[in-house]
Amino acid sequence: MLVLAVSASAGAQRVEAPEASVKAAFLYKFGGYVEWPPRTGGSAEPFTIGVLDSEAVAEELDRLVPGRSVGGRPVAVRRLRRGDPMKGVQLLFAGGESPDRDAIRAAQAEGALVVTESRAGLAAGSAINFVMAGDHVGFEVSLDGAERSGLRISARMLAVARRVVQKGA
Amino acid sequence: MLRRLRTSITRKIMLLVVGTTVSALLLSAVGLVVYDLRSYERQRTEDLHLQAEIIARASAPALAFDDRRTAEKDLALVRVRPLVIAAAIYTEHGELFAKYLKPGEPPADFPSRPGPEGSRVQGGEIVMFHRVVEGTDPLGTIYIRARYVPWGRVFSYLAILGIVMVASLALATVVSGWLQHGVTDPILEVARVAREVMNRRDYSLRARKTSEDEIGDLVDAFNGMLAEAGRRAEALREADRRKDEFLATLAHELRNPLAPLRNALEILRAAQATPEMHARALEMMERQLRQMVRLVDDLLDVSRITTGKLGVRKAAFDMREAVRDAVDTVRPFLDSRGHAFEARVAAEPLMVDGDAARLGQVVGNLLHNAAKYTEAGGRIELEAGREGDDAVVRVRDNGIGLDERALASIFDMFVQVDRSLTRAQAGLGVGLTLARRLVALHGGTITAYSAGLGRGSEFVMRIPVSDSPAARPVPEVRPGPPRPQGRRILIADDNVEFADSLSSLLASRGHDVRVAHDGAEALGAVEGFTPEFAFLDIGMPKVHGYELARRLRERPETAECVLVAVTGWGQEDDRRRALEAGFDRHLVKPVNPADIESLLQLMGRPQVA
Numbered sequence: 163m164l165v166l167a168v169s170a171s172a173g174a175q176r177v178e179a180p181e182a183s184v185k186a187a188f189l190y191k192f193g194g195y196v197e198w199p200p201r202t203g204g205s206a207e208p209f210t211i212g213v214l215d216s217e218a219v220a221e222e223l224d225r226l227v228p229g230r231s232v233g234g235r236p237v238a239v240r241r242l243r244r245g246d247p248m249k250g251v252q253l254l255f256a257g258g259e260s261p262d263r264d265a266i267r268a269a270q271a272e273g274a275l276v277v278t279e280s281r282a283g284l285a286a287g288s289a290i291n292f293v294m295a296g297d298h299v300g301f302e303v304s305l306d307g308a309e310r311s312g313l314r315i316s317a318r319m320l321a322v323a324r325r326v327v328q329k330g331a
Numbered sequence: 332m333l334r335r336l337r338t339s340i341t342r343k344i345m346l347l348v349v350g351t352t353v354s355a356l357l358l359s360a361v362g363l364v365v366y367d368l369r370s371y372e373r374q375r376t377e378d379l380h381l382q383a384e385i386i387a388r389a390s391a392p393a394l395a396f397d398d399r400r401t402a403e404k405d406l407a408l409v410r411v412r413p414l415v416i417a418a419a420i421y422t423e424h425g426e427l428f429a430k431y432l433k434p435g436e437p438p439a440d441f442p443s444r445p446g447p448e449g450s451r452v453q454g455g456e457i458v459m460f461h462r463v464v465e466g467t468d469p470l471g472t473i474y475i476r477a478r479y480v481p482w483g484r485v486f487s488y489l490a491i492l493g494i495v496m497v498a499s500l501a502l503a504t505v506v507s508g509w510l511q512h513g514v515t516d517p518i519l520e521v522a523r524v525a526r527e528v529m530n531r532r533d534y535s536l537r538a539r540k541t542s543e544d545e546i547g548d549l550v551d552a553f554n555g556m557l558a559e560a561g562r563r564a565e566a567l568r569e570a571d572r573r574k575d576e577f578l579a580t581l582a583h584e585l586r587n588p589l590a591p592l593r594n595a596l597e598i599l600r601a602a603q604a605t606p607e608m609h610a611r612a613l614e615m616m617e618r619q620l621r622q623m624v625r626l627v628d629d630l631l632d633v634s635r636i637t638t639g640k641l642g643v644r645k646a647a648f649d650m651r652e653a654v655r656d657a658v659d660t661v662r663p664f665l666d667s668r669g670h671a672f673e674a675r676v677a678a679e680p681l682m683v684d685g686d687a688a689r690l691g692q693v694v695g696n697l698l699h700n701a702a703k704y705t706e707a708g709g710r711i712e713l714e715a716g717r718e719g720d721d722a723v724v725r726v727r728d729n730g731i732g733l734d735e736r737a738l739a740s741i742f743d744m745f746v747q748v749d750r751s752l753t754r755a756q757a758g759l760g761v762g763l764t765l766a767r768r769l770v771a772l773h774g775g776t777i778t779a780y781s782a783g784l785g786r787g788s789e790f791v792m793r794i795p796v797s798d799s800p801a802a803r804p805v806p807e808v809r810p811g812p813p814r815p816q817g818r819r820i821l822i823a824d825d826n827v828e829f830a831d832s833l834s835s836l837l838a839s840r841g842h843d844v845r846v847a848h849d850g851a852e853a854l855g856a857v858e859g860f861t862p863e864f865a866f867l868d869i870g871m872p873k874v875h876g877y878e879l880a881r882r883l884r885e886r887p888e889t890a891e892c893v894l895v896a897v898t899g900w901g902q903e904d905d906r907r908r909a910l911e912a913g914f915d916r917h918l919v920k921p922v923n924p925a926d927i928e929s930l931l932q933l934m935g936r937p938q939v940a
Contacts, residue, residue, distance in 0.1 A: 184397070191395045194466055231467070298397070318391070322398040 184299040185292055186222030189255055189277060192290060193232035195319035196275055198252070199312065208238035209252050212274070214265055216257025217241075248272040255279075261286050270310040277301075284327055289315065293324055300324040340515045341507070348503040348510070356499060360492045367488070368481050375457055375479060376450045382409060383461035383473045390420055391463055394428065394470040402429035409475065410434075416456070419474040420463070421445045428471060445472035452479050517546045521553050534561025573743075577761075584626050588619035595619075624921055632765050641765075642903045643686035643772050647797055650681035650722045653691035654715045660691075661698040669708045677716040684797035685773045693769050693777070696762040697726040697790045704788070705730030721775070721793040733781035733788050741779050742767045770794065817841040818931055819860060823853035823879065824868035824897065829920075833866070836924055842931075850874020854882060861888045864931060866918075869898045869909070877912035884913040893934045897922055 209232040213220040227237040254269040254276045261278045266287045276288040283291030289307030302325035308315050393402035406429050409415045419430040425444045450459035457479040463470040524538040540550045595612035635641040665672050701711045705728045714725040742763050770777045775794035824830040834844045847853035851873040869876035883889040895916040896909040909917045
């Protein structure tokens with residue numbers, strides 16, 4: 163995946179791009195390990211990944227998602243700004259070291275899975291938080307964070323998480 | 332031989348049973364092993380496939396989220412399968428991501444890139460590649476290498492086969508032993524009886540039948556053959572005995588008339604013999620001669636019967652004629668025995684299609700037998716009439732009769748009822764055999780009836796009546812007194828004595844006779860003689876009888892002459908040749924002078940006064 167990411171990225175982004183690229187790929191893959199509630203809309207309604215405060219990841223997602231699907235739905239990327247409504251977003255990536263807690267709450271109120279990349283990500287209420295170990299991208303999971311969105315994360319995914327914060331912990 | 336037979340059949344049965352068992356076992360074993368090897372391979376493949384799938388499911392997240400440690404932990408699950416030597420996970424791009432090597436195994440090379448999906452067996456190992464897919468996204472490939480050891484199973488099979496084989500052989504021994512009782516023993520019994528029969532010539536022995544199967548049939552057939560062989564041996568002995576008796580009788584019969592003949596000759600020579608004595612001697616000679624002629628005729632008929640050459644010349648004739656001839660022939664014998672004889676012959680003709688002389692012979696034989704087998708002074712009856720479509724002749728007597736056994740065998744060759752009869756009357760014992768054959772040749776039957784010994788007997792001859800009307804009138808032939816008129820007669824025979832004696836006889840009755848001793852002489856003798864009758868021998872020197880007859884027929888002076896062939900050959904063929912050559916009649920030697928006399932009267936043209 164790293165190789166693909168490197169070859170797919172432009173030469174100028176060599177340092178930034180791998181990390182953003184891996185995160186974009188992970189975001190897309192998280193969709194496959196979450197138990198989504200039964201859908202209400204039509205099957206044509208896309209699985210929408212909302213990206214807040216990370217143009218690099220949004221760009222990688224743009225490159226990655228065409229032709230891909232989550233749970234049989236095509237994947238769409240939506241760039242968000244602070245204060246944007248969360249309606250129709252299934253997965254929110256709140257980038258940056260200090261994620262927008264209001265956005266996180268709003269997203270969780272809409273039942274969206276929230277992913278952050280901040281050291282205080284889980285504390286800010288997200289379900290999944292990217293952590294770096296050297297140049298490897300890993301992630302930690304908060305079961306409470308998932309539950310706030312009314313979602314369950316697959317045990318298979320938990321097996322590869324760096325850290326899983328149990329409920330009430 | 333018994334020993335060899337026993338070993339041989341026993342061994343064959345053993346070989347059969349064991350051979351069948353072993354081949355069946357080997358065939359089924361080979362089939363089982365092949366099937367098992369195939370299903371073992373399939374089973375191992377499916378097993379590996381399942382393991383690969385489990386690892387793929389487990390390690391998919393690790394691959395997805397690039398977690399080597401977890402991948403290696405997932406991979407290590409295969410250690411619970413001791414046959415798996417090595418396993419590995421490759422990324423979506425074909426890079427080695429995680430690997431597992433069974434503890435204790437020597438370090439092994441992992442393929443640098445995954446191969447195509449699927450499994451293959453190479454050497455003692457089976458290698459499988461299996462794709463990891465999450466949803467629709469390919470994530471990587473699982474590689475598993477495991478031991479593939481089918482031979483262990485083959486060896487187990489061989490061991491089981493060996494045990495089964497030993498058990499089967501033991502069973503086969505028991506079965507073949509049982510078969511030996513069922514098959515070999517009856518055959519040995521048959522062989523034993525056969526040997527016994529050969530040794531003792533005792534055809535009454537029988538093999539014991541012990542089963543109702545094909546071997547039982549064999550025993551039955553064998554016993555049947557023994558019975559048949561016994562019957563044939565008995566029949567041969569019986570035929571042989573009869574033939575011996577016949578030969579003894581024949582010698583006796585032929586010799587019997589010789590003494591009276593010699594005595595009569597002496598009487599004729601004796602100077603002091605009176606004319607009455609001469610006459611009696613001549614009468615006796617004639618009687619004895621007739622007896623000998625009859626014997627020789629019988630002999631000829633026996634040979635015809637045995638060679639199947641007995642034939643009849645059929646022509647429509649009145650059966651009453653044959654009956655009268657027979658009565659005339661036998662009458663002197665009937666009278667000599669002092670029997671009362673009564674003949675009731677139908678008034679209307681009894682026309683049949685047949686050989687008058689032969690059927691007359693049959694009736695004569697029946698009458699002769701009746702006279703012979705009835706005590707002197709008995710009663711003989713003859714009836715001839717029509718019953719339905721048959722002309723029936725019955726000859727009844729109140730003589731010694733026949734018991735049941737005799738009734739059954741009386742028509743067999745050389746069988747005679749009473750051997751105690753005086754030899755002068757005995758005959759050869761062929762009369763009834765001949766009679767039955769002759770009657771059969773006419774499509775008729777002859778049957779004997781008797782109420783038992785001493786109660787007389789009845790013989791009934793039936794011949795189908797022919798539908799043709801009475802073609803010719805029955806000539807009432809009674810040998811009348813010889814006519815005084817003489818005939819011109821030529822006798823040609825190289826047997827000088829026969830020719831001369833016949834010549835003297837005929838000359839003594841007033842005929843004009845010339846004698847020739849060969850064909851050429853005969854041709855010379857007819858010059859200026861113009862014979863009315865010519866008695867010609869066939870086997871003469873210079874010109875034989877057939878040729879002589881042809882030449883005489885060509886000459887005007889002898890064209891109308893009555894030509895009579897006189898030969899020792901009485902076969903049908905001889906008669907035919909004689910008639911073809913131009914002869915009018917055919918007489919068989921020895922010729923009865925009375926026959927010649929009646930011939931002269933019958934055939935002669937009216938005398939020119």
